[in-house]
Amino acid sequence: MSAKRIFIKGNEAIAQGALDAGCRCYFGYPITPQNDIPEMLSSAMPAAGGEFVQAESEVASANMLLGAAACGVRAMTTSSSPGVSLMQEAISYMAGSELPGVIVNMNRGGPGLGDIGSSQGDYYQSVKGGGHGDYRTLVLAPASCQECYDLTFEAFDLAFKYRNPVLLLGDAIVGQMKEPVTPRPALPLDPEAGADWKLTGRGERAPRILKSLFLDDGALAGQNLHLQQKYRSMQAEVRYEAFETADAELIVVAFGSIGRIAKSTVRSLRAQGFKVGLFRPITLFPFPEAELRALAGQGKRFLTIEHNLGQMVDDVRLAVRGLTDSDFFGFLPGNMPTPEDFDAPIRAAVKGA
Amino acid sequence: MSLYQDVIIAGFGGQGVMLIGNLLAYAGMEHGLNVTYIPVYGPEMRGGTANCTVVVSDDAIGSPIIRSPKSLIIMNRPSLDKFQPQLIDGGVLVVNSSLVDPALADASRVRLVPVAANEIADSLGNTRMANMVALGAYVEATGVLPLSAVEDSLGHVIAKHYSHLIPKNAEALRAGAAAVGKA
Numbered sequence: 001m002s003a004k005r006i007f008i009k010g011n012e013a014i015a016q017g018a019l020d021a022g023c024r025c026y027f028g029y030p031i032t033p034q035n036d037i038p039e040m041l042s043s044a045m046p047a048a049g050g051e052f053v054q055a056e057s058e059v060a061s062a063n064m065l066l067g068a069a070a071c072g073v074r075a076m077t078t079s080s081s082p083g084v085s086l087m088q089e090a091i092s093y094m095a096g097s098e099l100p101g102v103i104v105n106m107n108r109g110g111p112g113l114g115d116i117g118s119s120q121g122d123y124y125q126s127v128k129g130g131g132h133g134d135y136r137t138l139v140l141a142p143a144s145c146q147e148c149y150d151l152t153f154e155a156f157d158l159a160f161k162y163r164n165p166v167l168l169l170g171d172a173i174v175g176q177m178k179e180p181v182t183p184r185p186a187l188p189l190d191p192e193a194g195a196d197w198k199l200t201g202r203g204e205r206a207p208r209i210l211k212s213l214f215l216d217d218g219a220l221a222g223q224n225l226h227l228q229q230k231y232r233s234m235q236a237e238v239r240y241e242a243f244e245t246a247d248a249e250l251i252v253v254a255f256g257s258i259g260r261i262a263k264s265t266v267r268s269l270r271a272q273g274f275k276v277g278l279f280r281p282i283t284l285f286p287f288p289e290a291e292l293r294a295l296a297g298q299g300k301r302f303l304t305i306e307h308n309l310g311q312m313v314d315d316v317r318l319a320v321r322g323l324t325d326s327d328f329f330g331f332l333p334g335n336m337p338t339p340e341d342f343d344a345p346i347r348a349a350v351k352g353a
Numbered sequence: 354m355s356l357y358q359d360v361i362i363a364g365f366g367g368q369g370v371m372l373i374g375n376l377l378a379y380a381g382m383e384h385g386l387n388v389t390y391i392p393v394y395g396p397e398m399r400g401g402t403a404n405c406t407v408v409v410s411d412d413a414i415g416s417p418i419i420r421s422p423k424s425l426i427i428m429n430r431p432s433l434d435k436f437q438p439q440l441i442d443g444g445v446l447v448v449n450s451s452l453v454d455p456a457l458a459d460a461s462r463v464r465l466v467p468v469a470a471n472e473i474a475d476s477l478g479n480t481r482m483a484n485m486v487a488l489g490a491y492v493e494a495t496g497v498l499p500l501s502a503v504e505d506s507l508g509h510v511i512a513k514h515y516s517h518l519i520p521k522n523a524e525a526l527r528a529g530a531a532a533v534g535k536a
Contacts, residue, residue, distance in 0.1 A: 007379050007388075007509075177391040177417045178375070180382045264415030336393060338420035 005180035010148040010170060011036035013181050014104055015044065017152030018076050020186040023102070024050035025068040025075035027061035029083060032116040033172040034106035037078045058083040062090035062103070069099035070210050072198025074156045074189075078104035081122050082113060084130075091165050092131030095227070096212025100159030100166075100194070102152065103137075107171040109333035118172035119333035120258060123311035126169045127285045134224055136231040138166040139284040143241075143260040145179035147282070153184060158237060160193050162230060169284060171307070173257035173336075239282035240291060244270060248277030250350050251295060252342070253316050253326065254305040255281050262305050264339035265346060274350055284312070289319040296320035303327040303349040305342055327352065356386065356411040358497045359419045361393075361436055363404035364428025364449075369484035372510060373426070374405035377488060377498075380506040381409040384498050389417035402432045409497055426491050428470070428484070433457060447491045449483060466494045468532050474525055482525040489529025500530050 008016065015037045018026070026045050028038045038054065045052040055061035061077045068075035079087065084105040094101055107122045109115035126139045138158050140151040148170060155166040199208060214220040243263055245251055254262040259280035266278045279295065281288050296302070301324060304313035309330040316326040329345035331337045360377070364370045371392055378390035389408045406422070408414050424445035427433045430453050437459060440446060446463045448455055451471030458465045468490040470483035492500050504523045511519060 005382055007375075007382050007390075173391070173418070177389055178378060179389050179414075179417075180387070260414075261416040261418060267415060336418055338418050339416045340420045 010145045010174040013145045013148035014152045015040040017149040021153040021156040022187045023074045027064040031080045031083045058086035062087035065101045069101040072194035076102040080108045088131035094165045095135035097210045098163040102155045104168045106175040120307040141256045240288040241280040243278040245277035249275040265342040292319040296323040359408045360424040361422045362426040363432035366403045368428045373484045373488040376510045380503040384502045391417045485525035486529035489526035493530035493533040
């Protein structure tokens with residue numbers, strides 16, 4: 001065994017991953033079920049020489065994130081569904097101004113105040129924009145405490161690599177559960193990061209402006225084309241887990257906590273002789289479209305399972321369009337999903353051949 | 354045969370069910386295994402049962418949430434009513450017989466392990482260690498981990514200002530283990 005494992009909540013793993021990745025500015029406003037993150041960072045961030053600010057609202061924390069990002073600092077804000085709704089304007093501005101920052105959404109039940117339990121109801125908001133304008137954010141969906149750590153750690157690199165907001169979409173389950181996590185060596189801060197665009201005080205160099213307003217003739221068209229090209233290049237970041245898909249006749253597609261819970265169901269059905277597998281997208285944008293399409297090309301059928309009433313299933317259907325379709329099973333928010341809940345839907349989908 | 358064990362630990366707030374869940378999971382990790390711990394919140398938070406689920410395995414763990422557990426640690430009556438029907442046939446049912454009449458357990462369907470956790474903890478000097486007694490009995494009955502692994506992990510889950518209580522808690526774990534089969 002290499003590094004020593006630590007036993008922490010998914011929320012704490014996110015906080016630790018951010019610290020180890022060199023995040024030195026945190027802004028947030030309390031909301032369940034992610035309060036372990038600001039609670040931990042309120043002491044750990046100052047101890048690491050960074051800034052912790054409990055903002056007056058989520059609108060403020062997201063705009064503080066924009067400001068820190070403009071200075072080229074590794075910065076993060078975290079919240080849960082209703083709070084993330086309030087951040088959407090700033091996220092759109094960050095995308096438009098090409099600013100790197102990490103936003104964590106530990107999804108809870110909705111719409112509105114919903115509840116404090118687990119849900120995947122924010123898939124559309126996370127993946128299809130959320131704010132206004134034709135923009136995308138990288139969206140990472142952890143299913144374990146280790147992934148909470150690793151994906152947060154890597155989110156900062158991705159944000160700076162693409163000069164783009166990166167969204168981590170977890171939920172109440174992965175945030176509240178505890179697992180062993182192997183941390184990585186902390187990254188030294190790179191003083192050169194963003195050297196060609198960040199605002200540092202003009203001094204002797206040419207003036208810089210970071211903006212999302214483009215009024216000159218054709219300027220906004222050019223900016224949108226440039227952004228789209230960047231979003232297409234993000235395809236290089238596609239990640240997923242494929243479990244027992246090689247000889248599977250039916251593939252369950254599920255992300256995050258639901259992906260790992262469905263994995264238990266798939267294992268149990270495998271043991272009973274059913275040829276089922278699991279495909280778990282880890283990046284929700286970019287979506288692992290080509291990989292799903294390849295599986296569809298092999299004649300496999302699909303069942304998408306989500307903790308909502310059907311959102312990611314749209315992207316699965318788009319991926320396999322013209323070849324096959326995907327069945328859907330939605331587990332309602334307000335309840336705790338267990339492997340047994342997915343047993344009957346998977347059996348029914350297997351029979352549906 | 355791969356190692357896999359899951360347990361729901363349930364009682365009322367203040368009985369320390371979350372603490373022994375953490376302890377069991379931590380000990381599993383230190384023993385080189387994969388573990389998950391999840392506190393399960395719901396409407397039962399108010400006045401009813403507090404519970405958590407721990408999974409220990411030498412394989413990667415899928416679901417941290419279990420509806421049909423292989424074992425239970427039941428610290429009070431409402432928890433027995435709620436979780437006994439979910440326990441798999443032949444599953445291990447550790448019952449705090451100080452507060453729950455073991456006759457309520459379906460001994461023909463499950464493997465009943467009664468332990469007078471409150472009395473034993475009392476005899477060691479503090480009723481509040483009933484949770485440790487029950488965990489000791491559980492570890493002995495299931496063999497999921499060596500008891501020493503659990504004892505060695507006490508220092509990691511008990512807050513520093515209570516560290517003087519660790520030897521007594523280790524004693525409570527051993528007393529619970531020793532009580533298995535004697536009730």
